[in-house]
Amino acid sequence: QKEVEQNSGPLSVPEGAIASLNCTYSDRGSQSFFWYRQYSGKSPELIMFIYSNGDKEDGRFTAQLNKASQYVSLLIRDSQPSDSATYLCAVGGYTGKLIFGQGTTLQVKP
Amino acid sequence: EAGVVQSPRYKIIEKKQPVAFWCNPISGHNTLYWYRQNLGQGPELLIRYENEEAVDDSQLPKDRFSAERLKGVDSTLKIQPAELGDSAVYLCASSLEPMTGNTIYFGEGSWLTVV
Numbered sequence: 016q017k018e019v020e021q022n023s024g025p026l027s028v029p030e031g032a033i034a035s036l037n038c039t040y041s042d043r044g045s046q047s048f049f050w051y052r053q054y055s056g057k058s059p060e061l062i063m064f065i066y067s068n069g070d071k072e073d074g075r076f077t078a079q080l081n082k083a084s085q086y087v088s089l090l091i092r093d094s095q096p097s098d099s100a101t102y103l104c105a106v107g108g109y110t111g112k113l114i115f116g117q118g119t120t121l122q123v124k125p
Numbered sequence: 126e127a128g129v130v131q132s133p134r135y136k137i138i139e140k141k142q143p144v145a146f147w148c149n150p151i152s153g154h155n156t157l158y159w160y161r162q163n164l165g166q167g168p169e170l171l172i173r174y175e176n177e178e179a180v181d182d183s184q185l186p187k188d189r190f191s192a193e194r195l196k197g198v199d200s201t202l203k204i205q206p207a208e209l210g211d212s213a214v215y216l217c218a219s220s221l222e223p224m225t226g227n228t229i230y231f232g233e234g235s236w237l238t239v240v
Binding site for chain 1: 181228230
């Protein structure tokens with residue numbers, strides 16, 4: 016079992032729809048959770064982080080964390096073609112180590 | 126403020142040749158990371174430094190890879206000799222403190238092709 020798992024996709028949604036990206040992790044001691052966006056040929060850039068159970072909203076993005084289920088998700092409202100990228104889930108623990116999932120490719124079609 | 130700077134951006138070498146990558150983290154960031162990212166995969170940690178000390182190098186293939194961070198600022202990652210399977214993007218990142226509670230910022234990466 017991988018430590019951080021994501022569906023590689025591609026996930027295809029029409030422009031203006033809600034895109035839902037999911038991630039599960041295996042270490043119950045994990046403390047911090049991050050979503051990075053990576054455009055083709057570019058380095059990852061941070062979108063959001065979440066530490067506590069529940070939802071955290073930032074503009075069109077909402078991160079959701081459920082530690083009991085070891086599940087974290089990212090919702091993108093009003094998806095735009097410019098949102099087309101690979102989204103990486105990353106999980107960190109008390110050791111300071113950040114573990115990435117393999118990423119989910121999102122395609123937003125006009 | 127300047128971000129994480131890496132060089133070279135691209136490198137093509139023949140197998141068995143050596144290669145080195147350089148990284149300058151964001152000013153004031155004590156923690157420095159080297160990640161390797163293969164095509165279609167997420168970044169995988171190779172080594173993490175707290176100042177000059179390598180605190181996590183469990184994933185670094187020590188038979189051919191080496192890294193150093195002299196004076197706790199710039200860092201160099203070396204591969205000698207390179208193998209075909211080393212073709213990947215080598216990402217340097219930095220953060221103010223160990224990742225927990227602080228976000229890490231990536232450089233643009235060094236793209237290595239071994240032929």
